[in-house]
Amino acid sequence: MTRLRYRDAGNVLGLPAARWDSAFLRTCRGERAPHTPVWLMRQAGRYMRHYRERRAGRSFLELCKDSELAAEVTVYAREWLGVDAAIIFSDILVVLEALGLPLTFAAGDGPSLTRPIDDAAAVASLGAPEQSAADLGYVCDAIRATVRALPADIPLIGFCGAPFTLASYAIEGGGSRQFARTKAFMYGQPAAWHRLMERLVDTLIPYLAAQVAAGASALQIFDSWVGCLTRADYAAYVAPHTARLAAAVPPGVPLILFGTGTSHLIDLIAASDADVVGVDHTTDLADAWRRCGGPGRVSVQGNLDPALLLGPRDRLLAQADDVLAAAGGQAGHIFNLGHGILKESEPDAVRALVEHVHAATRH
Ligand code: CP3
Numbered sequence: 001m002t003r004l005r006y007r008d009a010g011n012v013l014g015l016p017a018a019r020w021d022s023a024f025l026r027t028c029r030g031e032r033a034p035h036t037p038v039w040l041m042r043q044a045g046r047y048m049r050h051y052r053e054r055r056a057g058r059s060f061l062e063l064c065k066d067s068e069l070a071a072e073v074t075v076y077a078r079e080w081l082g083v084d085a086a087i088i089f090s091d092i093l094v095v096l097e098a099l100g101l102p103l104t105f106a107a108g109d110g111p112s113l114t115r116p117i118d119d120a121a122a123v124a125s126l127g128a129p130e131q132s133a134a135d136l137g138y139v140c141d142a143i144r145a146t147v148r149a150l151p152a153d154i155p156l157i158g159f160c161g162a163p164f165t166l167a168s169y170a171i172e173g174g175g176s177r178q179f180a181r182t183k184a185f186m187y188g189q190p191a192a193w194h195r196l197m198e199r200l201v202d203t204l205i206p207y208l209a210a211q212v213a214a215g216a217s218a219l220q221i222f223d224s225w226v227g228c229l230t231r232a233d234y235a236a237y238v239a240p241h242t243a244r245l246a247a248a249v250p251p252g253v254p255l256i257l258f259g260t261g262t263s264h265l266i267d268l269i270a271a272s273d274a275d276v277v278g279v280d281h282t283t284d285l286a287d288a289w290r291r292c293g294g295p296g297r298v299s300v301q302g303n304l305d306p307a308l309l310l311g312p313r314d315r316l317l318a319q320a321d322d323v324l325a326a327a328g329g330q331a332g333h334i335f336n337l338g339h340g341i342l343k344e345s346e347p348d349a350v351r352a353l354v355e356h357v358h359a360a361t362r363h
Helices: 023-028 049-055 060-065 067-081 094-098 120-124 129-134 137-149 163-172 180-188 190-214 231-247 266-270 285-291 306-310 313-327 347-361
Strands: 103-106 110-113 156-161 218-223 255-259 276-278 299-304 333-337
Touching: 023 218, 023 333, 049 060, 049 067, 060 067, 060 094, 060 103, 060 137, 067 137, 067 347, 094 103, 094 129, 094 163, 094 190, 110 163, 120 190, 129 190, 137 156, 137 190, 156 163, 156 190, 163 180, 163 190, 163 218, 163 231, 180 190, 190 218, 190 231, 218 231, 231 255, 231 266, 266 276, 266 285, 285 299, 285 313, 299 313, 306 313, 306 347, 313 333, 313 347
Parallel strands: 156 218, 218 255, 255 276, 276 299, 299 333
Antiparallel strands: 103 110
């Protein structure tokens, strides 16, 4: 089963005209827009004073679960930066917590899952998909509060982790460099691997549908670490599951599929029926777009190196121009970083980047 692509589906959600005609959604459909739309992964985060103030005295997960505060952080970052879309403040790992895996974020250490999955029995003991998705109602509450507060012409992006990237955290118990446990599980216990991927997709389908029902008008799937796989392993162990999730995305909602280090996989990623392919900064944007079928088939998002926000301003803006040149002024390019904003970034540099992209592309 494949879904009707966003380009062809029309405004079946009945969005207000201002949002349907926004530069961001037009570009997701491959239509011309008055300027190149820009938003930035991790646009609400620790580089921003407002975020650090709201985060003070509470844990990261407490902030995610306080729907009013999560909405405030989302809306503030969007407005302060002047970007063309908001992304709901949350995390991909809340789904694993809802499935019954205890999750903590220790200061400076990143996420930790204290009961990692190591066999078929652990997969079988995960929570029921529909109920686990329903337990994430606080994300949908935050989406509703955010949409109420955003200007009518600014779409909100909902998101989830892709099954591979979520499975990697569930199996490793946290972040990883080599993904040794993940790959050992995948090769050594293939039936349990596929069962885990199925359970994740069964949970993510209703979760994404609920985000759309709450008001998200685009969705991004983060497959951040899938670039560690070969083409053959991506095709055998991952693609069918990601494709099933992509096919189940509600009609009338553009799907952005993002990964890093994926230059060798980019055509396979595009084949999963994403409307927009996220390109990281180690991949050539023009080449990636061509290999995904070009502007006639798919839109692209990316791909400035986030580390440029730490360097001199003239270098930052010159490299932004290089990204725009790689897109060649063709309809269907959403400007973004190749990965999330680093916490050391200078807020004024981030804002200057957004202004620059708008000024350089307005016509
Ligand atoms: O982009 C946004 O502004 C929306 C919010 C958002 C966060 N995480 C907030 C966050 C999104 C879309 C994510 C997705 C996410 N989370 C991904 C995929 C994107 C990517 O970066 O590849 C991944 C892999 C995670 C898992 C995760 N969450 C890690 C590895 C960490 C620790 C690293 C870090 O930067 O601290 C987090 C924590 C996290 N998620 C923070 C934020 C703002 C920092 C938490 C804090 O200490 O306040």
